[in-house]
Amino acid sequence: MLLESVTPVIISKNSENTIKRCLESLKNFKHIIVYDNGSNDGTISICRSFDNVILVEGDFFGFGPTKNLAADKAPTDWVLSLDSDEELHQSTLDELSTWHLNEVTSVGLILRENWFCGKKITTNGWGNDFIVRLYNKKSHKFTDSQVHEKVEINKNTKTIKLKGKLIHNAIFDIKQTLDKAQLYSEIYASSDKKVKYSFFFIVLKTFFAFFRSYLLKLGILSGWRGFVISFGDAIGVFFKYAKVYQRSEVKK
Incomplete structure (x- = not known):
């Protein structure tokens, strides 16, 4: 199964410890956009080792503006936004293959499992973490916030909770x-x-x-x-x- 109508979009910087697992979880997508903003470790060489990765190098303008800039590079209107320390679970991939692409005002809400040094954490506000990550860039975008950015929701937005999940390797070293x-x-x-x-x-x-x-x-x-x-x-x-x-x- 090759997903051609949705493009994962990732921004990265010095992500060599996590981005390989992230990209491996996206091997079923025809294209992946990685927007790198100044890595000086092995991130870029790892990205170039994946045939479906389109690597874009540019400046960082804050998380919201940079994620919107990266999404503009996607060859499809449907964008799956991921961080470089996240992995897409197989259960989410199965749901994406049946997503209604014609419903451009819909967005996908995904459960994110947060992991800290090898253990899933559900305390400290890290549990029940549902976030909008799937959207059509012609009808939605990220806020312009420098930090704590999120996909803007309007009165026409239809939010659909996906059954799958993301694995967030938030911290692997203190x-x-x-x-x-x-x-x-x-x-x-x-x-x-x-x-x-x-x-x-x-x-x-x-x-x-x-x-x-x-x-x-x-x-x-x-x-x-x-x-x-x-x-x-x-x-x-x-x-x-x-x-x-x-x-x-x-x-x-």
């Missing part, structure tokens, strides 16, 4: 927790949506982020993994707002 906190906080602090808080309030928000993830969202039930995720959430919040505060104070 170092990534720090890397992601650095990346997302830098994007936020450089965006036009940044908000400055007093340093005291930043500290309060940091402690609450840990409390919410570890206790309110039951991270405590996931052992050391739940603690690390909660700690990473707190670090992300701290640096997100501390960078804005520091840059504002330095300018004075």
Whole structure:
């Protein structure tokens, strides 16, 4: 079975540890778009080893704008948006083969299983993670958000929940927790949506982020993994707002 009417679209940067598994899960698609924004590891050579991959190299403009730019390169109107650390489960592939391509206002909602260091996590807000990833680019697109982008839904949108799932290899090394906190906080602090808080309030928000993830969202039930995720959430919040505060104070 070769899927020709839907094109998976992926943005990548230094994804050599995960992108091979991602692309292998998409071997049944005629074309895959990989938009790489500056990899200096083995990502590009891995992508070039797959005959169905169309590699595009360009700049990063924030997650939302970059995903829209990458989708524009797809040879089909129907786009399946994936991250480079995700895999498409066979159950989803089966459903895509019967998708109603003429219903251009429909979008596909897919369950994403989140994995942390070899274990599926359903605490810390990582469970029941349904996201829109299948859409027709003539009627839908991602928001222009620099981070936490999502496919825009309008009054004409028909949302269909697919029975399949995505496997999200979110963290396979604790170092990534720090890397992601650095990346997302830098994007936020450089965006036009940044908000400055007093340093005291930043500290309060940091402690609450840990409390919410570890206790309110039951991270405590996931052992050391739940603690690390909660700690990473707190670090992300701290640096997100501390960078804005520091840059504002330095300018004075």
